[in-house]
Amino acid sequence: MGDLLGVAVLGAGHMGADHIRRVDQVVSGARVVAVADPDTDRAKEAVAGLDAVTVHEDAVAALDAAGVEAVLIASPGPAHEEALLAAFARGLPVLCEKPMVPDSTGALRVVEAEARLGRRLAQIGFMRRYDAEYQRLKSLLDSGQLGRPLMLHCTHRNVSSPPYFTSAMLIDSSVSHEIDAARWLLGQELTAVTVLSPRSSANAPEGLLDPQLVLFETDGGALVDVEVFVNCGFGYQVRCEAVCESGSARIGDDHTMVVTTRGSTHEDVPLDYLVRFADAYDREVQSWVDATRQGLVTGPSVWDGYASSAVAEAGVRALDSGGRVAVELAPRPDLYGNVSR
């Protein structure tokens, strides 16, 4: 390894372009050496001004480019499995955006491929684990000061959804974050899902079931409810309140300045995740680079990626059927220890 970890970024869209900027300008210890996107103009635009970066139409070709020592996958979810397996075949460490692989069968193939290697190579991009507010909530719950957690009430609102968004994606793309956060905060697996949807908002694209109310049960006897509303129009709002036996704790309102002038109080609301979770993404990628340079893999695992996909898939079935759907998880390989803590 040279002085700087050579990173190939796959996908140069919203997230990929932001990660390219982050690796180039924010994070220490790494540099972008290759970028792949079938839309090569988009890739070229994302690397404008960067030195010695090769641009590729094909993701797998980028992994074989000169100087590539690690891979950051920011292509759409359905492209992740092929990229992860190609990275594993080359022994390359990976940071893969969520959802790891949206369908659970494909996600399990990734778990099995990494387990066959006998060592972890991939970290999954559940960046909320790196957010200061989520970390404070996790520490408080772990301390036991509030007693046993009974319920998590979560809100996940986006101003608008991308044009390709489907009703299933509210669960397997958006709520995938709450699925991971709930497993991590509670140290419990989610065992069943029920989904209800009210009349769709007039602001949602025709045919999209938006908002939805998703209710999870856990193997520790807790309940987790999530309001997901991806065309709310007014702001990016992500909140979580833990209700425990002897107290409650709420996060999600603590990241902005509150200005009071005569007769009114004003608070800015972030408009998207790149603003709300900017620090979390920075910490996530820095921590991935630091660990990779030491030959370590930390952070959410491929098992966490699989568990999130399996729970989300049950959620999509619950949405379609209107009933309660149990989550079936495959046996967890020893490589991944206990439920994510």
Ligand SMILES: NC(=O)c1ccc[n+]([C@@H]2O[C@H](COP(=O)([O-])OP(=O)(O)OC[C@H]3O[C@@H](n4cnc5c(N)ncnc54)[C@H](O)[C@@H]3O)[C@@H](O)[C@H]2O)c1
């Ligand atoms: N962690 C987060 O908060 C967060 C936020 C946004 C997006 N994401 C995730 O990041 C990923 C990308 O989302 P986005 O919003 O940037 O999407 P996007 O549509 O803006 O960009 C995706 C890009 O990938 C390219 N692409 C398509 N197939 C490819 C392939 N096989 N190899 C390489 N590139 C390919 C597309 O041409 C496009 O430029 C998704 O998995 C999404 O869920 C995560």
Ligand SMILES: O[C@H]1[C@H](O)[C@@H](O)[C@H](O)[C@@H](O)[C@H]1O
């Ligand atoms: O892909 C994005 C991303 O994961 C965001 O963090 C989430 O708020 C959006 O709902 C989702 O569409």
